[in-house]
Amino acid sequence: MNVKKQFTDGLLTQNPVLVQLLGMCSTLAITTSVMNGLGMGVSVIIILTLSNIFISLLRKIIPNEVRIACYIIVIAGFVTCVQLLLKAFLPELDKSLGVFIPLIVVNCIILGRAESFASKNAVGASALDGIFQGLGYTAVLLVMCFFRELLGAGTLLGVRILPESYTNMGLMTLPVGGFLCLGALIAAMQWAMNRAAEKRAAAEKEAK
Amino acid sequence: MTEYKELKLIASSSPHIRSDEDTRSIMLDVIIALLPALLMSVYRFGNWNFRALTVTAFSAGCCVLWEWLYRKLMKKSNMIGDLSAVVTGMLLALVCPVTVPYWMIAVGSFFSIVVVKQLYGGIGCNFLNPALAGRAVLVAAYAGPMTRWLAPEASYPVLGSADLVTAATPLAILKEGGADAFAALTQTYTAGDLFLGRIGGSLGETSALMLLLGGAYLLVRKVISWHIPAAYIGTVALVSLLAAPAGVDPWQYVTYQLFAGGLLLGAIFMATDYATSPVTKPGQLVFGAGCGLLTCFIRHFGSYPEGVCYSILIMNCTTWLLDKYIRPVIYGAPKKEKKEAAAK
Known part of the structure; x- marks a missing residue:
């Protein structure tokens, strides 16, 4: 288990939004204010981590043929929990996120991680994967929210x-x-990754 | 006996035909062609203390600055000498109202040059017309200030004392629809007003006469060919002729549709942009006709009074497709396929 690699994968090199291009719909829709981005990001971190843990635990029991349906049921259970909590304690946020909280059920990031990571790895690694991938998603949301709220409304967190x-x-x-905003971020990410790759190649050449 | 040693054989790769024409000279021609329209707007909005001129100069300056800055920061070759940024800046200013704030021009020119042009690789690589894309962004971002059309004869508000006289553009009047709206338009503006530019509108679009002068110059200098403007204007004329509301002289209606709004400016200066229009002549005809149809659709059915900007931007996106499917016949190629097709 390589925690450091999982961390950089989640936030940078395998960032769910900027590199894997998953979860585009919610990313584009809700990033109009920093509060929205924060609420959505934290919800996804919680749901992604919990569903990763449970799917990893159940990975040997879930029959291969119906695995997607099983994942969806696990994910939907946690989404319902989070939605009820939001409704109870943060009704304002729940209202402004609207349909995008229930839509986390079909968010590709969560299903994607379940399919490609949690169903093949142990519980600990899966939990970390959920946290780091969720953080990567949240980071992108916050950057987009920052620019869109600042330029679009002249405020941050409503101030x-x-x-x-x-x-x-x-x-x-x-x-x-x-x-x-998203296009610019993806372009910047690609540019940075290409530069890093070039530097690595140059360093390797020198080492030889 | 030929002294073969004396004969020099120079081997070089094509093209062998040389011409003094380069990007710079073409852009210079476009700038010259834009001058009549610019001068007319300075005259028409004369009460504005040459604001038409300063806005245009500022916009051109901004575009050059952004281009220089971006290429400097990205460590790329300096290209401002080709004057294409100046043309973009002039066109951007000419599609804005005279009251446009300077900072708004700075934002628009940033989008035109950096986002639309340079991020895609600079001159010749952009897939949208930079000036129009800049305007589209400004209209979407600041709808109010970008559609505040002043009556050309309105007086300059000295120290903010006088009110700005806003005037509905001809197409905004027509937007009401039907014969009544057209009657109202003909009472407000005569066809001569439209032709000479005595109407409200953006800086460059008001005077049909001056735009046609510029277009004629470009045609004579062979900077543009007739295909795109003719197809564009012809399509708008044809559709307007067929779609004229009942009880209206259709030819008069066509005249107003052609001279109102940004049609001539768009057809002559924007749609003919080399980088964003098809290469082949048939492709250009289709491109122009598509622009014309979309313009008519937006004018008739859309929620905006004018559709030139968006129609050209939309057709810009189809250019690669037109270039892919409408290809010239290779010179001297056997007509084998045709014969085979006929035999079948």
Whole structure:
């Protein structure tokens, strides 16, 4: 079990949003304010970790033919828990996230991790995988939320940051702003990864 | 006897035909062609203390600065000498209202140059027209200031004392639909007003005459060919002729549809952008016709009064497809396929 590799995989090299391009729908839809991003990110971390643990525990019992259905049932159970908790303690957040909390059931990140990681690895590794992949997702959400809320509404977490004279760039809170933001982030990620790969290649050459 | 030793055989790769024409000279021609429309807007919005001129100059300056800055930071060759950024800047200013704030131009030019043009690899690699994409972003981001059309004769608000006189653009009047709207339009503006530019609208689009002058210059200099503008304008004319509301002189209706809005500016200067339009002549005809159809659809059915900007941007996205499927016949190639097809 390589914790360090799992950590960098989750946050950078195998980032669920920027590299695996999973969970695009919720990423584009809810990143209009930092509060939304935080709520969504934390919900996904909790659900992803718990479902990874349980699917890893059940991996030897679940028949291969109906595994997807089994995963969905496990995931849906945790999503329901989180949704009920949100409704009880953070009704405002629940309202602004709307349908995207129940939609976590079919979020590709969670199903993807269950299929590609939790169903093949031990409980501990799966739990860590859930946490790190969830953190990677949350980090991207927060970066997008930061730019979209700041430029689109001039606020962060609802607090006015930019001066009143700033004209809100309404574009950024519209869906098109989400696409632009995500595109720019993916491009930046690819650029950084290419640069890192080039550097590594150069270093290897020198070592030889 | 030929002295073979004296004969020099120079082997070089094609192309062998040389021309003094380069990107810089073409862009210079476009700038010259834009000058009549620019001068007219300076004159028409004259009460604005040459604001038309300063906005255009600022926009061109911004575009050049962004281009220089981006290529400097990315350690790429300096390309501002080809003047394409100047043209983009001028076009961006000419599709904005005269009241547009300078910082808004700076934002728009950033998007035009850095996002649309440079991120895709610089001149010739962009798939959207940079100026139009910049305008589309500005309209989406700041709908209010970008659609505040002033009456051209409105007086300059000295120290903010006078109110700005806003005027509905001809197409905004037409948007009401039907023969009544058209009657209202003909009472507000004569066809001559539209032709000379005595109407509300963005800086460059108002005067049909000046745009046609610029277009004629570009045609004479062979910077553009007639295919895209003719197909574009012809399609709009044809559709308008067929779609004229009942009780309206269809030819008069066509005249207004052609001279109102950004059609001429778009057809002559935007749709003919080399990088974002098809290479082949038949492809260009299809491209122009597509632009015309989309413009008419947006004008008739859309929620915006004008559709030139979006129709050209949409057709820009089809350029690769048109280039892929409409290919020239290879010169001298046997017509084997045809004969075989006929035999079957």
